[in-house]
Amino acid sequence: MEIKELTISLIREGLIKKEFSTVELTKSFLERIDKEDKEISSYLFVLPELAILQAKKVDEMIFEKKELPILAGVPCAIKDNMMIKGEKCTAASKILENYSAPYSATVVEKLEKEGAIFLGKTNLDEFAMGSSTENSAFKITKNPHDKTRVPGGSSGGSAAAVAADLAVFSLGSDTGGSIRLPASFCGVAGLKPTYGAVSRYGLIAFASSLDQIGPFAKTVEDIETVFKVISGKDPMDSTSVPFQYNQSKINIKGMKIGVPKEYFVEGMEKEVEEAVKSAIKKYEDMGAEIKEISLPNTKYALPAYYIISPSEASANLARFDGIRYGFSAENADSLLDVYLKSKGEGFGPEVRRRIMIGTYALSSGYYDAYYLKAQKVRTLVKEDFKKAFEKVDVLMTPASPTLPFKIGEKADDPLSMYLSDIYTVSVNLAGLPAIVLPVGESNGLPIGLQIIGKPFEENIILQTAKIYG
Amino acid sequence: MIDKKEVQHIASLARLNLKEEELEKYQKELSSILEYVETLEQVDVEGVEPTSHPGGLDSVFRIDEVKNREESLSKKLIDLAPNKEKGYLKVKSILKKSK
Numbered sequence: 001m002e003i004k005e006l007t008i009s010l011i012r013e014g015l016i017k018k019e020f021s022t023v024e025l026t027k028s029f030l031e032r033i034d035k036e037d038k039e040i041s042s043y044l045f046v047l048p049e050l051a052i053l054q055a056k057k058v059d060e061m062i063f064e065k066k067e068l069p070i071l072a073g074v075p076c077a078i079k080d081n082m083m084i085k086g087e088k089c090t091a092a093s094k095i096l097e098n099y100s101a102p103y104s105a106t107v108v109e110k111l112e113k114e115g116a117i118f119l120g121k122t123n124l125d126e127f128a129m130g131s132s133t134e135n136s137a138f139k140i141t142k143n144p145h146d147k148t149r150v151p152g153g154s155s156g157g158s159a160a161a162v163a164a165d166l167a168v169f170s171l172g173s174d175t176g177g178s179i180r181l182p183a184s185f186c187g188v189a190g191l192k193p194t195y196g197a198v199s200r201y202g203l204i205a206f207a208s209s210l211d212q213i214g215p216f217a218k219t220v221e222d223i224e225t226v227f228k229v230i231s232g233k234d235p236m237d238s239t240s241v242p243f244q245y246n247q248s249k250i251n252i253k254g255m256k257i258g259v260p261k262e263y264f265v266e267g268m269e270k271e272v273e274e275a276v277k278s279a280i281k282k283y284e285d286m287g288a289e290i291k292e293i294s295l296p297n298t299k300y301a302l303p304a305y306y307i308i309s310p311s312e313a314s315a316n317l318a319r320f321d322g323i324r325y326g327f328s329a330e331n332a333d334s335l336l337d338v339y340l341k342s343k344g345e346g347f348g349p350e351v352r353r354r355i356m357i358g359t360y361a362l363s364s365g366y367y368d369a370y371y372l373k374a375q376k377v378r379t380l381v382k383e384d385f386k387k388a389f390e391k392v393d394v395l396m397t398p399a400s401p402t403l404p405f406k407i408g409e410k411a412d413d414p415l416s417m418y419l420s421d422i423y424t425v426s427v428n429l430a431g432l433p434a435i436v437l438p439v440g441e442s443n444g445l446p447i448g449l450q451i452i453g454k455p456f457e458e459n460i461i462l463q464t465a466k467i468y469g
Numbered sequence: 470m471i472d473k474k475e476v477q478h479i480a481s482l483a484r485l486n487l488k489e490e491e492l493e494k495y496q497k498e499l500s501s502i503l504e505y506v507e508t509l510e511q512v513d514v515e516g517v518e519p520t521s522h523p524g525g526l527d528s529v530f531r532i533d534e535v536k537n538r539e540e541s542l543s544k545k546l547i548d549l550a551p552n553k554e555k556g557y558l559k560v561k562s563i564l565k566k567s568k
Contacts, residue, residue, distance in 0.1 A: 102545040195523045209522050238529035239522070303506040314483060321484070323560055328551035335561040336484075344486030352485055356476070356495060357502055359483040373509050375519030380512070382520055415501050431523020455524075 003032060004165045008074050008222045011168065015062060015073050022062070022073035026055040026117050029075045033119065033166050039147060041139045042160035044080050046120035047087060051075070054117045061115075070229060072115030077167035079158045080121035081128055081204040082213065084108050091204045092136035093126045095320050095327045095346030105202025106237065107171060107213050107230045114229050119167055122157030126348045127317065128178055128206045130154050131420040134411055135350045142407070143185060145444055149404040152182030152420075155216070159186040162216045169217040169226050173203055175210045176305050177399075177424025183216060183436040184399035184448025189465070190216045191223050194455045195431030196241040198227075199234030207312035208239075210305075210428040220437065220465045227458060248459040252467055253287035258392030262298035263423055268401045275440030275447040276398045282468065283396070291392055295384040298426060300377050305425040306418055307361050307374035313351075314358030320346065353414060382430040389454050394464055398423050399436045399448040423450060433458045437465050470500045 014020050030048050037043055058073045078084060081091045083101035085108075090096045104112070112118075125135035133141045133156025141156045143149040144164040151160040155172025159182030162170050172179040174192040183190025191214040198213045205211060215226035224247070233242040259280060264273060284290045322328035322342025329341030347355070361370035388395060401422055410417040427434045432455060436448040449468075453461035476496045480487045487495065544556075552559040 099549065102542060102549065235531070238531070239524070241524065297512070300509055300512050303508050306502065307506050307509075318484075322551065323558060325549040326551075332561065335563050338561055339484040340481075340486040343484050347485070352487075353495065353498060353502075355483045355485065356479050356499060360479050360499070360503070363479070363482060370506070370509075372519055373512075373514065374506075375521060376514035376517040377509055377512055378520040379517050380514070382523065414498055415505055418502075418505075429520075429523070 003028060006168055007219055008071065008168065008225050011074050012068065012072065015058075015068070022055040022058040022117065023052060025073060026051050026075055026119070029119055029166070036164060037166055039142065040144055040160055040164050040166070041141045042122055042151075042157045042164060042166055043077065043120040044090065044092065044123050044138055044157065045088065047084070047118055050084070050087065051117050051119050054112070058115050058117070069113065069115040070225060071111060073117060074115070074168050075117045075119050076111065077119050077122045077158055077161045077170040078108060079124055079155050079170070079172045081124060081173060082108060082171060083202040084118060084121070087121070089121070089204070090138070091127045092124045092138055093346070093348065093351070094137045095342070097137075097327065099326055103202065106199040106234045108202065110230050122155070122161050122170060124157055125154035126351050127204065127313070128154040128173055128175060129313070129350050129354055131177070131181055131417050132405070132410065133157060133182070134407065135348060137348050140407060143404050145187060145446060146404065148406055149445070150185065150407055152185035152400070152404065154178040156182045158216050159183055159188055159190065162186070162188045162218060169215055169222050171213055171230075172216055173206075173211055173213050174428065175206050176309060176428050177421045179214050179216065180399050180424050180434060180436040180448070180450060181420060184438075185404040185446065187438040187441070187446030187448075188216050188218055189220055189223050189435065189437045190214065191227055191435045191458070191462075192427065192433065193227060193231065193458060194433040196239055197231045197243050197433070197456065197458065199232075199237040199240045201234055201236035205316040207309040208316060209312060210309060212428075220435070220462055223435065224462050227462075243456060246459060248463060250460060250463045252283065252464075255288045255394075255464070256392040257283055257288050257290050258293040258388050258395045259290060260295045260298065260388070260395060260397060261292050262295050263397040268398065269403060271403060271442035272398050272401065272447050275442070276396075276449055279439035279449045279468065280396050286467065293388045293391060293395070295388060295426070297377065297380045297384050301381045301426040301429055302418065302422055304374040304377040304381065305421070305429060306357070307370050308378065308429070310354040310358035311361045311371050312358070314355045314362065317347075317351070317355055322346070350414070378429045381426050385426070385430045385432060394461055395452040397450045397452065399450040403442055403445045403447065427452055431455060433461055435461050435465050437468060439468065471496065471503065
C-alpha cells in the first residue's frame with residue numbers, strides 16, 4: 001500500500017484485512033516525516049511516543065476483535081494552536097515556547113476517542129495571524145509543490161503536511177481564510193465550518209467572533225468523516241450549537257449556483273480566473289443553473305475584517321502578561337515592567353502590529369469611527385449573503401486572487417499580505433461554511449475553488465464538492 | 470499619518486515595550502493599514518445595527534456550579550506560572566516601598 005494513496009476508508013479496510021498493523025502504519029508515517037519534512041518544515045514537532053502508544057491501543061482492539069471506531073489508526077496532524085494534554089502547545093510564538101498543555105481541546109478529545117493517531121503539531125503564523133506561515137517564530141513552511149513558495153496561512157503546516165503525504169488528514173483553524181487559503185495553495189481540500197458548528201475549547205483564541213476549527217484532507221469524503229466527528233455542541237464552548245451532521249443527497253440538475261460578480265475583478269491572476277471559471281462550467285455541464293449575483297459590500301469586507309479581528313485579538317492576547325503562563329521577562333523591576341517587557345520581547349512583529357491596530361480601533365475617541373463602524377459594515381456583508389441565498393443554493397468563487405507567492409515576496413509589506421484574504425474574510429464575518437477544493441493548476445501550482453453555503457448546510461457544500469471529479 | 474507620539478501611546482495602552490527604531494517602523498505600517506481601513510468611511514450605515522456575533526447569539530447562561538475536574542488540574546495550571554510560591558502566583562510589587 002502506497003502512503004500517498006491512503007484515505008480514511010482505505011486504512012480501515014487495510015487494518016481489518018490485516019494488510020498492515022496500526023503500529024507499522026504509524027512508523028512508516030513517522031519515518032517519512034523524518035526524511036521528507038526537513039525540506040518542507042510542515043511540523044513544528046512530532047509526537048512519536050504518543051503516536052506509537054495510540055497505535056498500540058488500536059492494534060489491541062483489532063486483536064481483541066472489538067468494533068473499530070471511525071478514525072481507528074488514522075494518522076493525523078494538529079495545528080499547534082490546539083492543545084493535546086501533556087504536550088507542548090506554542091501557537092508558533094516565543095511567548096509560549098515552553099508551554100505544556102494542561103488539558104486537551106475538545107476536537108482533540110473527539111479525534112482521540114475515535115481512534116485517530118496524533119503524529120505531531122504543525123506550523124502556523126504566530127497566533128494564526130498571517131497568510132503565508134512566514135510569521136512563525138520557529139520555522140518557515142514551504143509549499144510542497146514548489147519549495148520556493150509559501151503554503152499559504154495561517155494553517156500552512158497542516159495543509160502542507162497533507163499535501164506532502166505526511167498525514168492523512170489534519171486540523172486547522174480559520175479566522176479570515178486560514179484553512180481555505182492554504183488548502184488552495186497546497187492543492188488539498190479544506191473546510192471552514194459554520195460559526196458554532198465546532199467547539200473551540202482548547203483552541204488558543206485569536207478573534208473569538210470569527211475563529212472556527214476545520215479539517216484538511218485529500219478527499220472530500222475524508223473531510224466529511226472528520227467534520228462529522230469534531231462537530232456538535234460542547235458545554236465548554238458557549239458559542240457552539242447543537243448540530244448533528246447528516247449526509248444528504250443533492251440533485252445537481254436544477255441546482256442554483258451563484259457567482260458573485262464582485263469576486264471576478266481586476267487584480268486577479270488570469271490562470272486563477274480561468275481555472276475557477278472552467279470548474280464552474282463543469283457544474284453547468286452537469287445540469288446546474290449558473291446565476292450571476294451581486295454581493296455589493298464585498299470590497300468593504302476586508303477593511304472591516306482588519307478592524308474587527310485585530311480588535312478582538314488585542315483583547316484575547318492581553319492574557320499573555322508574563323504572570324500566568326508563558327514567557328516572562330527576567331530583567332523587569334516592577335509589575336508594569338513585567339507586562340511591557342514580556343509582551344514586547346515575547347510577541348513577534350505581526351502579532352504586535354495587530355495588537356496595536358486593535359488597541360487603536362478600540363481606544364477612546366476612535367471606537368465609534370473604527371470598531372463600531374466595522375461591526376455595522378459586518379451587518380451589511382451578512383445581509384448581502386442572506387439576500388443572495390434567497391436566489392441560489394450555493395456560491396462559487398476563487399479562494400485566492402493569486403497563485404502561491406514566493407517566500408519573502410510580501411513579508412515586508414503587511415498590507416499586500418492582508419490582500420491575500422480578499423476572497424475568504426467575508427465568509428467569517430457572516431459565519432458561513434465554505435469548502436475549498438483543488439480544481440486546476442498552472443505550472444504545477446494548485447488553484448482552488450471555494451464553495452460557500454448557507455449556515456449549517458455543510459452537507460450541501462460537501463455533496464456539491466464531491467460531485468466535482 | 471499618525472505621529473510617533475501616538476504610536477508610543479497605543480503601545481503603552483497595549484503594554485508593549487517598543488524600541489526607538491520599531492516606533493518608526495510601526496508608524497509607517499500602522500498608518501498605511503489605517504489609511505486602508507478608512508475606506509469604510511465611504512459606506513452609509515445610517516440605521517444599520519452592529520453585528521458582534523455571526524449567529525446572533527446574545528448572552529449564554531449556565532449554572533454557576535463547581536464541576537469535578539481532575540484534581541491535578543489546578544496544580545498543573547499553577548505550575549505553568551513563571552513565578553509562584555506555596556500554590557499562589559507571585560508578582561512584582563505594585564506599590565513602591567517607602568525608604
